[in-house]
Amino acid sequence: MNAVTAAPADPLPRLPASGAWREGDPPGRRRWHRLRRPLPLEAGGELPGVRLAFETWGRPAPDASNAVLVLHALTGDSHVAGPAGPGHPTPGWWDGLVGPGRALDTDRWFVVAPNVLGGCQGSTGPASPRPDGTRRWGGAFPFVTQRDQVAAERDLADALGIETWALVIGGSMGGMRALEWAVSYPERTGALLLLATTAAASAEQIAWASVQLHAIRSDPHWRGGDYHDTGSGPHAGLGLARRLAHVTYRSEAELRLRFGRAPQGTEHPWYGGRYQVESYLDHHAEKLIRRFDAASYVVLTEAMNAHDVGRDRGGVRAALRRVTAPTLVAGVDSDRLYPLSQQEELASGIPGADRLRVIESPYGHDGFLLETEQVGRLVRELLGPD
Numbered sequence: 001m002n003a004v005t006a007a008p009a010d011p012l013p014r015l016p017a018s019g020a021w022r023e024g025d026p027p028g029r030r031r032w033h034r035l036r037r038p039l040p041l042e043a044g045g046e047l048p049g050v051r052l053a054f055e056t057w058g059r060p061a062p063d064a065s066n067a068v069l070v071l072h073a074l075t076g077d078s079h080v081a082g083p084a085g086p087g088h089p090t091p092g093w094w095d096g097l098v099g100p101g102r103a104l105d106t107d108r109w110f111v112v113a114p115n116v117l118g119g120c121q122g123s124t125g126p127a128s129p130r131p132d133g134t135r136r137w138g139g140a141f142p143f144v145t146q147r148d149q150v151a152a153e154r155d156l157a158d159a160l161g162i163e164t165w166a167l168v169i170g171g172s173m174g175g176m177r178a179l180e181w182a183v184s185y186p187e188r189t190g191a192l193l194l195l196a197t198t199a200a201a202s203a204e205q206i207a208w209a210s211v212q213l214h215a216i217r218s219d220p221h222w223r224g225g226d227y228h229d230t231g232s233g234p235h236a237g238l239g240l241a242r243r244l245a246h247v248t249y250r251s252e253a254e255l256r257l258r259f260g261r262a263p264q265g266t267e268h269p270w271y272g273g274r275y276q277v278e279s280y281l282d283h284h285a286e287k288l289i290r291r292f293d294a295a296s297y298v299v300l301t302e303a304m305n306a307h308d309v310g311r312d313r314g315g316v317r318a319a320l321r322r323v324t325a326p327t328l329v330a331g332v333d334s335d336r337l338y339p340l341s342q343q344e345e346l347a348s349g350i351p352g353a354d355r356l357r358v359i360e361s362p363y364g365h366d367g368f369l370l371e372t373e374q375v376g377r378l379v380r381e382l383l384g385p386d
């Protein structure tokens with residue numbers, strides 16, 4: 001595991017200038033927005049020098065009324081569509097949804113996707129330099145919540161001249177932020193699509209996440225989060241966290257049918273070899289270590305644990321009643337991490353929500369990423385014909 005090269009930290013001196021959309025910009029080109037003032041944080045204090053990386057596809061209407069906000073999940077990023085390439089370690093994670101003629105038809109819609117605050121793909125996070133440029137944030141990066149992340153995204157919307165999103169869409173952690181958008185800024189959320197998400201992180205979700213946090217923090221290379229300039233990092237801990245998380249992202253039936261008890265190639269599990277499913281988890285761990293920063297994983301996981309749309313709003317039911325957007329809520333039938341009961345709570349509590357939709361998939365929680373045809377149908381239903 002230690003032979004794997006970790007995700008490169010954000011280089012210290014390089015801070016690209018802000019850039020709004022310009023005529024002729026190629027789709028999926030990453031740009032940055034720097035917040036005009038320090039971001040006040042829900043947990044107290046403020047975060048100075050915040051920037052958000054974002055990508056866009058399509059062309060904004062003169063009044064930007066065709067803007068759609070796509071919010072990524074825990075280890076996703078702003079690269080929703082398009083191939084892997086410089087600055088993009090992976091191909092677009094919803095490539096089948098965004099483009100000419102697709103559900104988010106870029107001949108019609110202006111699609112905007114920011115990398116979340118606290119992330120590691122261009123937005124300010126623990127691997128970023130502090131505003132004085134002397135050191136990285138590391139373990140001193142403050143506790144941020146979904147509401148803080150959404151407040152930063154609101155600043156981006158302001159800078160892009162987007163008064164109201166035609167649609168805010170997200171799954172899992174992205175769904176938490178989409179919900180926060182609709183509750184915090186109902187007048188700016190024209191329609192809402194929530195996938196495989198929840199009104200508040202449950203005890204079991206916090207429990208799975210806490211084991212992952214322990215795995216990272218008990219790695220000797222963690223160093224309280226101040227490892228970015230040491231030449232090493234908590235790669236083993238992050239890999240362990242990903243293995244555990246990935247099991248929760250898939251279904252028991254999928255793992256059984258796909259891998260069963262088969263050994264990996266010629267390896268023999270009794271004599272130091274691995275089962276196929278172990279090798280599969282190793283592969284996902286190694287892939288994540290190459291592209292993701294462990295401290296961001298910690299910051300974002302803690303933000304998900306803190307997610308409770310009802311906090312300081314009189315509880316979940318009262319908070320959901322604030323949503324004015326026409327809404328669709330969908331869950332995945334085989335999702336054991338975000339069970340359908342959580343989406344049922346959202347669908348029944350949001351005044352403008354239609355009945356709960358169920359995505360049929362053998363892939364568990366990851367179904368919201370993989371079943372793009374079914375997600376596309378929900379998008380088309382919500383956005384309506386041209």
Ligand SMILES: CC(=O)SCCNC(=O)CCNC(=O)[C@H](O)C(C)(C)COP(=O)(O)OP(=O)(O)OC[C@H]1O[C@@H](n2cnc3c(N)ncnc32)[C@H](O)[C@@H]1OP(=O)(O)O
Pocket residue numbers: 072073075076077090091092093249264276277279280281283287366369370
């Ligand atoms: C495409 C992206 O990564 S997008 C980047 C943002 N990512 C996200 O938002 C989510 C992070 N990723 C994920 O959650 C998931 O990996 C998904 C949803 C993207 C992909 O799921 P799937 O397409 O079902 O892929 P699956 O889980 O089957 O894994 C396939 C990989 O496992 C490998 N694999 C399969 N069996 C084994 C095995 N026995 N041993 C080792 N590796 C194996 C395959 O070779 C393949 O490798 P590759 O991804 O390097 O090509």
Ligand SMILES: N[C@@H](CCO)C(=O)O
Pocket residue numbers: 073074075076171172173249365366
């Ligand atoms: N596979 C997804 C699951 C979290 O929703 C991710 O890594 O972002």
